[in-house]
Amino acid sequence: MTYLVVAGFLAIIGSLGAALFFMLKGGKNGGAEKSSSMARALAMRVGFSILLFVCVLIAWKLGYIHPTGIAAGQ
16 A cells, blocks of 8 residues: 555656646747646646545555544543
8 A cells, every 4th residue: 555655646746747847848839739738747646646535545444544643632
């Protein structure tokens, strides 16, 4: 499960980096092509974030991970 979470975070960081690259990339006709590439990279980041969140919820529901922290009322 740890590897899945690490891979998810790396995918999120990678797609965010791709969006930054497309945003900063210059060119003669950088208008629509640049915007669509950046939007696609940001959409992938949102998709990876949602997928990672759903995987964590499923792992919690199946008992693979357990919440820890401060006990309620203390």
